[in-house]
Amino acid sequence: MKTYDKGDALPDDYKKLLLNLMSFQADSEYGGGQRVAENMQYAPRPEEAYRLSKKVMEEFGHAYYVWNLMAELGVDVNVRLRELIAHPENPDPKVVNLINGFRRENWAPNFDSWQDVALFSTVVTPAAVAFLGQYQNCSYLPWARVNVRIHKEEHGHLAFGVWASKRCIEFGGEAMRADMQARVPKFMRIGLGFYGRPSAGAAKSQMFDKYYEYGLKVKKPEELQAEYLEIVEARLKEVGLEMPRDIEPDYDMRVGYEAGDEVSSPAIKPAAA
Amino acid sequence: MAARFPDPLVEQRHAVLARYGAEPATLPAGEADEARWTELWRLLKPDFATADRTQVPDFASLAPAAREAARAYIGCRIEADRLLARCKEAHSRLARDGIATDAVEHYATVRDAYEDGVMAFGAARERLDTLLPKTK
Ligand SMILES: [Fe+2]
Numbered sequence: 187m188k189t190y191d192k193g194d195a196l197p198d199d200y201k202k203l204l205l206n207l208m209s210f211q212a213d214s215e216y217g218g219g220q221r222v223a224e225n226m227q228y229a230p231r232p233e234e235a236y237r238l239s240k241k242v243m244e245e246f247g248h249a250y251y252v253w254n255l256m257a258e259l260g261v262d263v264n265v266r267l268r269e270l271i272a273h274p275e276n277p278d279p280k281v282v283n284l285i286n287g288f289r290r291e292n293w294a295p296n297f298d299s300w301q302d303v304a305l306f307s308t309v310v311t312p313a314a315v316a317f318l319g320q321y322q323n324c325s326y327l328p329w330a331r332v333n334v335r336i337h338k339e340e341h342g343h344l345a346f347g348v349w350a351s352k353r354c355i356e357f358g359g360e361a362m363r364a365d366m367q368a369r370v371p372k373f374m375r376i377g378l379g380f381y382g383r384p385s386a387g388a389a390k391s392q393m394f395d396k397y398y399e400y401g402l403k404v405k406k407p408e409e410l411q412a413e414y415l416e417i418v419e420a421r422l423k424e425v426g427l428e429m430p431r432d433i434e435p436d437y438d439m440r441v442g443y444e445a446g447d448e449v450s451s452p453a454i455k456p457a458a459a
Numbered sequence: 460m461a462a463r464f465p466d467p468l469v470e471q472r473h474a475v476l477a478r479y480g481a482e483p484a485t486l487p488a489g490e491a492d493e494a495r496w497t498e499l500w501r502l503l504k505p506d507f508a509t510a511d512r513t514q515v516p517d518f519a520s521l522a523p524a525a526r527e528a529a530r531a532y533i534g535c536r537i538e539a540d541r542l543l544a545r546c547k548e549a550h551s552r553l554a555r556d557g558i559a560t561d562a563v564e565h566y567a568t569v570r571d572a573y574e575d576g577v578m579a580f581g582a583a584r585e586r587l588d589t590l591l592p593k594t595k
Contacts, residue, residue, distance in 0.1 A: 223472040231506045232479040233581055236539055239473060240577045243546050243570045250553060250563045257558055264557045271554060274468040342574070359510045 187401040191327045192258065200400055204326050205261060206283070207402055211318065212252035213266055213282040219245030220274045221293045228300040234353070237346060238303070244339055251332045258328075286438070287376065296373070301354050301366050307347030308425060309373035312417040313380035315340045316410050325401030344421070351425040363426060370422070371430050377414060378435035381407035462547040465554035473543075479503055481540045493518075499533045506584055507591055514594045525590040532583040539580050542573040 190196055196204065223242045229235035253263035269281040275290040286292050296302060318340070321333040355363050382394070384407055397403040405413075419429045464470040480502040500518040507515045521529055549566040556562060 220466070220468055223469045226472045226475045229475055232503050232536065233506055233584055235475050235479065236536075236577045236580060239476065239543065240574050242469065243543075243550075243573055246550065247563075247567055247570050250558060250566055253558045254560055254563045267554060267558065271466045274466070356509050 187325050189325045189327055189401070196259075196326075200402075201259070203397060203400060203402055204329070205256060205259065207321075207397070208252055208256050208329060209261075209266075209283040210285060211321070212249045212256060212263070213270070213277075214285045214288050215245050215252065216249035216267065216270050217274075217277065217282070217284040217288040219243075219249065220270065221288055221290070224290075224294070225297060225303045228297065228303050230300045230357070231353075234300065234350065237350070241343060241346065244343070248336045248339070251336065252329070255328050255332060296376070301351075301358075301362065302369060302373075304347060304350035304354050305366060305369055305373050307343060308351050308421050309347075309370060309418055310377045310380070311340075311343050311347055312421065313377040313410075313414045315344060316413045316417065317380055320403060320405045320410070323404050344417075348421055348424050351427075355426065366425075367427050370427060371433055374418070374430060374433045375436040377418060378411065378433060379437040380414070381410040383437055384408060462544040462551070464547050465551045476540070476543075479536065481536075496530065496533070499536075500529055503533065503536065507588060511593045512591065515591065522590070525587065528583070528587040528590050532580070532587050535576070535580040535583040539573065539576040542569070542576040545569040546573050 190200075219242045222238060222245060226235055226238050226242075229238055249267075253266065257263045266282050269277050270284075277284055296306070315337070318333060319337050322330055322337055324330050324333075351366065354366060358365070394403065394407075398406075415429075422429050464473065480499050497518040500521075504515040516525075518526070518529065546566070546569050549562070549569045553562050553566060
């Protein structure tokens, strides 16, 4: 795999694809932080509220790391931050590459309680961490290094989900456990769709081969999905919940940066209801 | 005036912290300020109302060791608020002056400190938890 470091000349086509993925990561880290901030309304107790606030700050920090690299490549990133601040609910897709799942209209219906917030971190976050984890080994070395740093910080997020879910049950008892079990499938659909469509077969993603060839994506959706299922099963078990079988992935939510496969962001199709 | 996020949505959603006494971020003036400790404890005690502890004592009814641990716990919350204010300032600087390496690194440093502060608040909660009686 050919790699590039800071200051190296990048082939045009490579640079275009790289910036596309980087912008999806950065813009979505920030937009995701804003969604997490909205969920503070569900925090039932002080420690929960502070821990969620801490998570918001971390997501913003991840955006800053990646935006800073994009700025080095000549992108005006301040306009992206300004757009997200000015229009948090629906930022202009011509300005920012926010994944569909982090647009407010697609995100908010998944949440009506703190247990949803806890389960999101238990069931969906591992998919994000595994997905973004692959960028640690990508061919653009400055971005790979930033993702090593982000990956370390994300470790705390994984622990947060299990902690928050266990606390729900500690306070709400068995009735709460049953309530949470019933909420697991909706989040697993999102987690399973995170990686995008399989790398082979009829549903094959158009752009995947190109990203793979350039070393910008280094794992196949199937590998990431297997990794994900293993983590999620272990975490649900830790909480005392069961992993449901035969859940159909929801690819249209594209929480998983799969939208990054389409290079022109204005063309992103709206998520299925 | 207290620090604010440059992002109005984020500022507005952080208002939830006020429920637990965030701002004014000052410790009561010594142990004698019983009224203020009592009030701050009242706001935070839901943190301890687990299924097996439906009644959490008022500040006045806490045993001496628990009272001491409760003061430490309240102090951690106030410290977390102070660290959060520094994050807000670093965030404002990025929004105002633009994304640049030194400002990003400064943000990372104060954010790390806030993270430590929140985790210390959690550790203080756990310590206090072992000192509070269960009600069932
Ligand atoms: Fe993140």
